[in-house]
Amino acid sequence: MNHLDELAELYALGSLTPEEERRVNVHIATCQDCRARVNDAEKVVAAMAREQEASTMPSRSTVRRAPSAQVWPALGFAAGLVLPLLFLLPVVLHARQSAEQNHVVFSAIVNSHFSHVAFTPRTADAPHAKLLYARGGDWLYVVAVQPKTDLGVLVRSGHTVRAVGTLHAGFPDAEVFVKNPGPVGEVLLVRGGAIAASAHPVFTSEVHPP
Amino acid sequence: MTIVEEVRSPISLWGNARLGENFADRRASAFEEAYTSLMPFLVSIADRVLHDRMEAQDCAHEAFMKVWNDPASYQRERGDLASFLTVCVRNRAISTLRANKRRAEVLAAQPKESAISAPEIPDFLERSQLVDALKKLPPDQWEALQLAFFQYLTHEQIAQRLSVPLGTVKSRIALALRKLRTALPRDAE
Numbered sequence: 001m002n003h004l005d006e007l008a009e010l011y012a013l014g015s016l017t018p019e020e021e022r023r024v025n026v027h028i029a030t031c032q033d034c035r036a037r038v039n040d041a042e043k044v045v046a047a048m049a050r051e052q053e054a055s056t057m058p059s060r061s062t063v064r065r066a067p068s069a070q071v072w073p074a075l076g077f078a079a080g081l082v083l084p085l086l087f088l089l090p091v092v093l094h095a096r097q098s099a100e101q102n103h104v105v106f107s108a109i110v111n112s113h114f115s116h117v118a119f120t121p122r123t124a125d126a127p128h129a130k131l132l133y134a135r136g137g138d139w140l141y142v143v144a145v146q147p148k149t150d151l152g153v154l155v156r157s158g159h160t161v162r163a164v165g166t167l168h169a170g171f172p173d174a175e176v177f178v179k180n181p182g183p184v185g186e187v188l189l190v191r192g193g194a195i196a197a198s199a200h201p202v203f204t205s206e207v208h209p210p
Numbered sequence: 211m212t213i214v215e216e217v218r219s220p221i222s223l224w225g226n227a228r229l230g231e232n233f234a235d236r237r238a239s240a241f242e243e244a245y246t247s248l249m250p251f252l253v254s255i256a257d258r259v260l261h262d263r264m265e266a267q268d269c270a271h272e273a274f275m276k277v278w279n280d281p282a283s284y285q286r287e288r289g290d291l292a293s294f295l296t297v298c299v300r301n302r303a304i305s306t307l308r309a310n311k312r313r314a315e316v317l318a319a320q321p322k323e324s325a326i327s328a329p330e331i332p333d334f335l336e337r338s339q340l341v342d343a344l345k346k347l348p349p350d351q352w353e354a355l356q357l358a359f360f361q362y363l364t365h366e367q368i369a370q371r372l373s374v375p376l377g378t379v380k381s382r383i384a385l386a387l388r389k390l391r392t393a394l395p396r397d398a399e
């Protein structure tokens with residue numbers, strides 16, 4: 001058997017071609033010695049990456065961020081507040097999440113199929129934004145990068161348009177999580193009465209047809 | 211509006227054998243714990259490579275989900291989960307960077323780290339537990355390593371940059387990482 005030799009370390013550094021990476025993956029599936037070498041190399045690269053990030057964390061961590069500004073962990077919300085409200089439609093969540101609150105949201109994620117779609121800009125200064133949503137229509141999550149001004153988040157279904165939240169300017173990221181949004185045909189970002197961007201989720205459930 | 215300041219640290223995830231075992235068994239609680247605790251860090255790793263926050267979020271999420279959805283990709287014998295996921299995300303980001311041909315643009319915007327006179331260490335590593343080992347690396351090993359780690363070059367590109375044989379580049383990088391591995395404290399595993 002030809003062992004990996006230096007490829008183990010280069011693999012961990014991301015310095016291999018795709019073909020070489022495939023060779024490494026095939027080999028370490030059966031070779032314990034080379035797998036151990038790859039594991040060791042990955043620990044070093046991860047430690048270097050960790051130190052690299054840690055050095056910038058002070059500056060990043062002192063940047064005041066919008067509530068739940070971390071994209072996926074941000075799906076959390078106040079369980080004590082929200083659980084009673086789950087019986088109300090829709091529920092719009094902005095609050096800072098706790099571990100318990102994260103548990104509620106991540107349980108929902110793990111147990112649901114979800115998709116995402118980028119917002120199509122309608123104006124030149126539209127923010128870079130994306131819509132994540134449960135394919136069954138149980139929740140929506142709108143995230144935007146550095147919106148210059150506050151943006152209203154509206155949900156359109158047929159001729160009905162409902163306001164469900166606001167993306168707030170002044171933070172690195174902004175987001176709105178909407179639990180049980182009801183029928184959704186299109187999600188709009190609105191500024192000053194004009195549509196800045198729009199997104200069309202494609203649901204697989206018949207529960208919430210457009 | 212509520213303001214939060216902290217970025218959750220993934221430190222407790224490093225060397226967490228229990229989490230790795232539960233993740234390998236594809237337990238939902240392990241998904242939740244790993245995703246919640248590691249994702250901000252993984253996004254930062256991808257962002258550092260891609261210089262695009264949204265793309266970094268997609269990259270980190272997709273890499274994580276690929277590992278989760280493929281039982282063969284992470285198994286107990288693959289070692290520390292946090293290190294494994296870090297490398298997965300970083301490598302995916304590097305592949306994306308190469309694929310979308312933005313590398314030249316990104317590198318042009320970066321400081322010329324090749325100008326670092328080896329074995330000088332960038333400031334951000336000075337507090338690192340790796341710093342002593344990095345400083346002890348022979349200049350040629352440090353030079354090859356920093357081109358791979360900081361500039362995401364392939365070994366073939368490094369060979370061209372340094373005008374040395376490909377085998378020499380491979381050997382220098384491998385030797386450097388092996389030395390660093392022996393220097394890592396056991397509690398970092």
